[in-house]
Every structure is written in C-alpha cells, then in structure tokens.
Amino acid sequence: MPLDSIGDSSPPVRTARLASALRRERRRVVLGYLLLAVAWIASSDAAVFAMVGNTPQAALWQSGKGIFFVFASAAVLYLVLRPLGRHLLQANARLAASEARHRQAFTGNPGPILIYDLQTTEIRDANPAACQLFGWSREELLQQPISLLWPAGAEAQLAARIEQLRQHPAESCVLRSALQLRDGSMRQMEVRSNAIEVDGRPARLLIVIDRTAEDEALLRRDQALQRVDEAHELARIGAWQLDPATGLAHFSPQIYQLLGRRPPQVRTWHPFEDLLVPADPATAGMAAQLLAGMRSGGPVHVDVLLPLLGMDGRPLMAHLRAEHGLDEGGQPRVVGTLQDVTEREQSRRLLREREEQFRELVRVLPDGVIILSDDHVLYANAFAVRLFGYQGHALLGEPLHALVCHAGLEGVRAQLRDPPPPASTGHAIVTGMQRADGEQFQAGLAVGEVRYGGRDCHLLIVHDLSGAERTRAALENSNRELQAMAGRLFSLQEDERRAISRDLHDDIGQAITAIKLSAWAALDEADHARRNEDLEQIVGLADSTVAKLRDLSTLLRPPQLDALGLEAALRWQAGVLFRASQTELLADIQPLPQRPDNDIEQACFRIAQESLTNALRHAHASQVSLHLRDIGQGRLHLQVRDDGEGFDPMGPRGLGLIVMRERAQSVGGQLHIESAPGEGTLVDLHLPYRAGASPAEPVET
Template identity: 25%
Template structure:
C-alpha cells in the first residue's frame, strides 16, 4: 500500500483521479463477476438437485457411470430392478450387472455411445443380484454431471413385453400348426396380390414348398383362362365382399387342378384393404366324378326314357315321383307327367286288388333290397293287365325308408301264353293218362287172350300130339311128333312170359307187394342174378294208379338190369315213409353215364327212361338216378301215398 501511495504522489491529480475510477470500475467488475459465479454455482447446484430428483422419480431404472464404466449413481428403480441397495451398486462396473454371454455386445455398445454421444441397445439382458437374467432395452447418452462428462444408462424392463411376445409367438406357432393340420389349403395375399402366407397343405397341393410360394404373385399359380375372373373376384374383396367360387390353379409340374375357394377380405384398423385370405379345397376329383355322374345321368336318362320296361320312383305312402314313358304306356296314359299328376294313391288307383298291394308291402319289408312279385293292374281305361314288379326300398342316412325304386314288366301276353300252355299240358297229361290206361287195358286183354285162348289152344295141341305119340309105334313118325311137342312147349312158355310181362294178373288180384315179390323171384329164376325184395308195407292195397305206376317203373328198371347191367345181385325196397311211397332198386352191375342216358332219352334213343319219367310225373312223383361206372346203379322213386279207391284199370 505504501508503494502505491508513493507512486500516486508522483502522478498528477488528474491521473490519480482517473486511476481511482479505473480501480473502482475494476473492483465493481470483480464484484459483478463474483456475483455471477455464485449465481451459476447456485443454478448448477439447483439443476443437479432437479436432475437427481428426476432420476430418482423416473419409472425406468437409471445408472450413471464414468468413462471406465464404473457406477457412481443409481436410482431406486435400478435398486428394485437388480435387487441391490444403492450403496452396493456404487463402485460396481457395468460388466458386473450383465450376463457373461452378453458382455461382448454390452461393452461394444458402451464404446459406441461414448464415441457418438448416444445410442440404444435393444434386446439386452441385465444380471440381478439373485442371478436372474432380466430382458431390458438400454438407452445410453453422454451427459455432464458435477462438471464432468459421464454416461447415463436408462434400463427399461421389458419382461412383460418379452412374455407377451413369446405368448404371441407361441400363439402364432399354434395357429400355424393348426393351419398346417387342416386338410384344406390356406392362402393369403396382400393388397398387391403377392403371397404372404400359405400352409403346408396349400403348398403340397401345388407341388411347392411354403418358402417357394411366399412373395410370389397370385398369377404365378392361376391358370391363364382364370386370370380375368380372379381379378374381378379380387375387386369384390376390396369392396369387403366374401365369396365362394371355383378356380383353376397350375401346379409346379404344369398340370391344372380345380379348387373351391372361400375367400374373405383383410382390412387394417384404419379400414384400408390389406389383401385377402382363402380356404382352398381341391375339387379336381370331385369335378371328374361330377362329369362322370353327368354322363351316367345322361345314360340313365336315355335308358330311363327308351327302356321297354317300366321304371318308376315313388314315395313310401304311394305317390309317383318319376315315371318313364314305357310305364306311362303300360298304364294307358299319354305321358309320364299325366301319370304323376293323375295318380295320387298307387294302391287304390293302380292295383286291381288293393289287398294284393298289402301283400306286396309285406314282401318288401322282408326283402327290402329287391322284392319281386307279380300282380294285376288297372289301365286308365279300366282294362286289367298283368305285370312283374321288382321293387327296392331306398333308405336315408339314418336308415329310414325314404322312397321306392321299381321296375315293371308287362307280362300280359306271357301270362296268356302260359295259361294256354298250362291248358295244353293239362290236356296232354289227360291224354297221356288215358293212353296209359288204354295201353294197360289192351295189355290186360292181350295177356288174357294169350293165356286163355292161345295158351289153351297150344295146350290142346300139345295134349293131342302127346296122344298121337303114345298111340303111334312107327319110328319114322315119332321123331317129328316129338319135335313138334318141344316147339309147342317153348311156344307155350313164351306165351306165358309175354302174358306176365304184359300184365301179371297177380297185380290185379293180390296187389303191389305180392306182385313185386313174385316178379323179383320170377326174374331170379329166369336169370343168373340173385334178387331180394324188402318192404315195410302190409298187404293193404294202394290206389290202382299208384300200384300200376310202381310196378311198371320197377319192371322197366329190372328189365334194364337184366339186359344191360350184368349184375349178380339186385335189391328192391318198397317203403311207406312220411306220407310217400319210396321205391328203390339197387344193383351191383356195370353202371352207366346218367347224363348221356338222359340225353339219349331226349333224342328218343331210350324210350324206357322216358316212359318211367312220364308215368312218375303223371302221379306227381320224383325220380332220381345214381350210377357209377363199374359200381352199379340206384334208382330212387318217391310217389305220393294214396289208398285204393277202386279205380277201374
């Protein structure tokens, strides 16, 4: 201070005043500078306090680290996020709060933020005190704190978001699995008709993989002739219209398939058109089947309309659904439509006897697949005609009868012919019966004549010759007489045999049992074979027709054995069993081919077999022939039992 005063003394008064002013101004400036500095310090202190308050009140976790990554500040949310107290966090390095496998990525992001001043690290992970790994998004920035540059890190816990994303992803996977599991294709395109989704079935339908389809324009898969049609339908989607339509698609190998599309539009929240999604069903096979069905239907309609047989469908309660022209003609109507409109009750208007319809219904219930029967029906003009019906009951999916399908054949002429044939056969049968009766009468007469007249005459001749033989004594006359006697003996025996074969009187006098027993014994005596007769019948007499039929059949069969079989043994069995007479003739001869024998009989080469069959058929009997070459023959005859009614032979 003394130095200044000495100097001031050397200066002039003016200079001193000027210097004094400068000093005062300098002092004033210093005082102003000090005041501003204090204001700045107070503002900075207030700003840092507000920053701390903001950090501590933030909803996100915040840490402040230095340029080396050491934490020197953390808010309460950071404590809550990592489970540390603030005092435990201070001094830790950022590598201590991140998983090991995230360190490389975290350190690189830290350096980038230091260099650029800011940055964001998405899908990062923080390491909690208890070892939990917490998904976070980190926003970093370089800020000044307490007068120096530091890095602020804002940690946002995205656990809920991650969980939601995982749930959404799982939902999408389940949705895609569901779409892939569908037995129909699913195809989605955007507003530009580019493919944005296709399920596996859709891709396989076209011979592609899903990845092959994604991004490709819809036209890549649509048959050329359907392009304009598809564009028109796509315009309908833009208007919000859902539709169902057929479309031709081209497979990867160039083949065309046909699909049924059920398409719906897609709009965003603002109502903007974003494309469409469709369910796709391959109907190529269905179309082929439908075409075949149409062809089949045309063939059926052609058969239906042109068939000479009547064809119809009717309801279960008896009303025609459809009728072909042939049935309309059978019923006497001009057209099928006239039949349908005119007949409301088939049983009452068509059947000549409604009760017959009821019987037919019973048959149909027993044979629902195909019931066949014949009946009489009424034409429009009232005349009656005969028809043969085949009717099938058609049931619905619940097996409930729905309608009837039927075929009708006009058999009026056939019935008339059958009736004429029946009458002719009846007349023929009567004539055959009468012929056999006449034949038997004539045989009986001839047999009687042979026995009574010729036999007696031959006997008389023989007696006379014998008398001459006894009276004569010349040797020259004895030899011719003896020869004549021998001839007469043979002739007399032949007459007796003829009489027996034509009609044995024992049949008339004693009946069938006695006649067969005698005849078998007589044949045994006449030939080298051994015969036996077995019966369970008593001596009761059967009807003359039945006795004669049995005897003649046995006679013919035994005669054939004697002539052709070369048999050593023969058995004749006669039984009454279950209301029938059973005649069986068995031999151990050489046998024969039954089929050939029947064929020869039809050709007229074997009248014996035809005669047997004719006699048996006249009494409504049954004949069975069994024969094995080298092992013999068996003849079985079954005749209806009938007692004697004293019918004249």
C-alpha cells in the first residue's frame, strides 16, 4: 500500500477489486482466444479442403485464412481489452486523487501525527504539526528512532510496549506519557497508536494530543479547591444540602469538624436534626420550624444564628444560611452553609462592652467632650452640657460661634482646620467660651480629628480653667468615686463568682453524682447487654460532667485562695498556667507573716493571674519569674517579670492593664509597670495587708 493512502480503507478495497477483475478478464480473454483459434483452425481447414481440391490452391487459401485470422483476432482483442483499459485508467486516476487527498489531510491536519516502522522503530513520516510541536524538521525526524521523543529513563518501558505491539500488531492503544521536545522541555501528551502498513511493512500511526495545558488547568483547579477548603477551615464554615422529599442532608467534612465529629469515609446522608443538636428548647423549636419550612417545597431563605452543642458538649454559635436550589441531576435541593461564629459573637459582645465602658468613661470624664460636624455640635457628653449651661439635648446642633467668644472664634477654627499631630503635646489653646446664659469663662481647648456616625468630624475637649482648684477637687472626688465604684464592682464580681462556684459544686455536682449512683445501681440489675452499655455511657457522661463543673468552679474561684491562702493559690495558678507551656517559670513565693484581708488576697491573686496570662499569650517569653514576699511596714510585694517582646508604655493600653491598676488602687496599693519593645515587661505591685490602710511609698527592690 502506498504511504500517501494511509488512513483510508477505500483505496485498498478498490485496488483489490480491480486486481480481481483484471485476473478474471485475463482468463476470459485467453480462454476465449484459445477456443476461437481452435474452432477457426478446425472449421477453416475442413472448409478449405472441401472447397479446393488441389494442394497449391489450398495452401494459398490457408495463407489468406491465417492473415484474416490474425487481423480478426487483433480487432477482437482490441474491442475486448479497450473497456478494461479504460476502467483501469479511471481506477488509477481515482487512486491518485485519493492519495493526494489523504496526503493533504495528513500534512494539513492541525494535530501532530507521526508514523514509525514497527520493526526498526524508525520514524517514516511526520506532518508539519508534529514538527512544529517537537521542534524538529521533517528531514531531521526521518530515519530517527521513535525513542528520540521519549525522555531519558523511559527506554525500557517504551521497548516493552513496542514488543507487545509486535506480538499484537493489530492492537490499538492509548497512553499518557511525558514526551521530550528538541529544547529538552517536557510536555504531557496523550498518544493514540493504530496499526498501518507502509511499503508492505507493519508500521504504527501515532496521533499526539498535548494535554499539558489541560493538566495544568486541572492542577490549578485542584489547588483552587484546596485553597477554598483551607479558607473554609480558617473561616470555620462548611456547606450542606438537604433533600426536601426525605429530610436527609449531606454535610461537608468541615461541618463534621466544627461539630466535633469524625467525617465519614463515604458520602452519607443524615437526618438534618441528628447532626445539629440545639443547645436549648427554644433553639430546638426554631430548628424544627426551619426544617419544616425547608421541606415544604416552597421558596427557602434562611439566615439565622443558632446556639448548638458539639459532640463534646461544647456550646457554639452557628450561623445557618440556606437557599432553594438544584443538584447536578436537576433535583430540588436546599443548599446552605454553616459557620461557627462563636468567637465572632464573643468579640462583638466584648466590643459592645468596651464601647459601653468607653461611653461611661466619657460620660464621667471631668472635661467637656464635644464632636463637631460642619461647625455644629453632633455629640456632647454630660459634663459639656452642664459646663455650657444647657438642659438635656439642647446643646446638640448648636453652632460653634454660640460656644466660643467672638475674639477667639477664628483661632479655634484655625486649630480645627489644621489640628496638631496626635502624638504632639502642649498644643492646647486657651480661649474665652460662653455659656447659654451669656456668661463667659476661660477654657483650655484640645482639638483632634475623629470618625463619628460614619463621617469625618472634629473633636473638641474643653477644660474649664475658671476654677482650677475647684476642678482639681472635683477631679480628686471623681477619682475616689471611680475607685470606690471599681472596688465595689470587683467585690461584687468576686462574691458572685464565689456564689456561682458554691452552687455549681453543691447543687449541680450532687445532682450529677446522684445520676451516677443510680446508673451504677442499674448495672447490677439483670438486664440486656444493650442497657448495660447505655448505662455505662451515662456513668461516663456523669463523671465528665462532674469533672467539668469542678474545673469551672475552680476557674471561677480557686478554692486554694479561701482554704490555703494567697501563697498556695499563686502556686496552684502558676502550675496550671505553665503546665503545658514551654516557657520556664521561676517561682519564689515566700510565706507571709500574716494573712492579708480577703480583698487584698483577691486583688493580688487576680493581678498575678492577669500578669502571668499576658506573659504567656502576648509576650512570647522564654522565661517568667514570679516573686511574692513580705517587705515590712504591713505591706507585701508581688513582682512578675518576663523576657518577652514587651510593648510601648506610651501607646494604647489594653483593658487588662487598666483593670489591674484599678484593682490595686481600690485596695490602697500601687501598681507600677515597666516595659519597652523587645526588653520584656515588669509588673511591680505593693499592697497593704489590711484594706483601707493609708498608702505608703513602695520599697525599692
């Protein structure tokens, strides 16, 4: 078969038919010619001898008869062979046209195609697309082994495959392999191999498809899906879908992990309410209503917060979203997400608490705080309202020129237009102000820029200078009131914690212990093994619940503080905090000559607890030292030092440091904190043994 006709079965079939017809016609012509010659010779000789009697005349007739036979047979052969020759020429022309078309299809095919000899593995032909892909010219590829395109190290595998094809030459195969280009780079290819013949020898036709871009796209898709899963894990969110007809739901692995369960190995459908355990009866009723709505078949739009319980009993706040949709098969489904927003909700609650604390601080601040927008009052604290002689909210909306005397108005506006940097000091201006009744007074003004109500505003802090001593006295009185309020607040918190600890330990603990005893009693009864297993689970749950309640009680109010005193409580707290930490603790807790008052012990313990917790959580310290000792004069000294990252004392302070300072001041102590970035932190506390004792200067240590 010619090389140019590779890939089409019609030319070989037509060629075989033509050869068969030629052989058949050749036999018919030869046989007919022989029969005609024999018949002519026999009949003509008999006719000549019958018609002519003498021999010379008969010989002449015989010669004429032979000449006639030659011309007649030549004419007959011409007439017989003429259609056969015409048919042969037409078939040859069709074959040549077919070979030209297939050669054009081979060379013009946009896909790379190669042909190699199956016995010698030499490349016999390659179309332009193959040459362009592999970077070789057609002349360079011809007579080269097909192994030229395979990377180093794949020779044995390629030889085994070729040997298999030699044993089964008619076999077609498809394989994926990395092929090597002329520049040495590798491309992932799909190779389709089919059997052909070239010049009567077995060969293979290779159709090469470059799958590199497809594989890279699949890899990018897998990486993107992996990043999505990682994002879901970081965001603590998972997807689910519900079949409204059955009420069964399928959950993503992230949801199982959020709920403290092990994800199943195969896709599993659960009843929706089995996996999501409500934390209280009200949530259970809400979940039942939501499930009924999702199974109703109508439009679904769910966006709620649900308090749930994990498998370990841990409460969590879940954000449940759902919409009506379809699955891959077009079946109706309710699809949604479940996100653990426990930390977010706690952060929001903390933020609200801090905002309330900030508002309270601004409210009791002994300076007027005014926020201006377009030279009009947008906010004013209670002190500013009283300072300017207004009632209620009458100050809101007042223009700036109603508060500042005419002589100092332009200076105040200039300060507002170009306020000093936040870190600068000494930029307060003194100007005349006026109250609602027209009375004027001198005030020191500090200005700044703030965001309030979603817009840029100006902050104006007004300090009344008309009675400095009166203001100082009021400030001291306010500070004493604040300290008294803080001390009372801390005392109430400790009393409440003690009460909660006692209730949890005495009431709930005894109730759970009773459950445990009842469960053990049930084990002694003759019953089924299933009941025994259930009762054993009840016992285990009771044990763990009692342990959790005991731990909670200890965290709320360590019993060592009441039973054994401050020294034992500090040792216990330090041991609990540093038990699982790699940070080294150097504890030097000396016995105190007398036991401090309850308020003193509470303040000292809580300040030490906060200091140690800050060193572990924020300082990233390698070593923390804790010292407690008596320093005489009816005072004790607590010191916590770490070698951690430290902080800028002039920067923003956390609420924990403020609470520590308030605790110390509320019981007549002094708290001193030294720190610098990269130089660790020192918390130095001096407390009296008796609450209400007059403060004394701290002893140098």
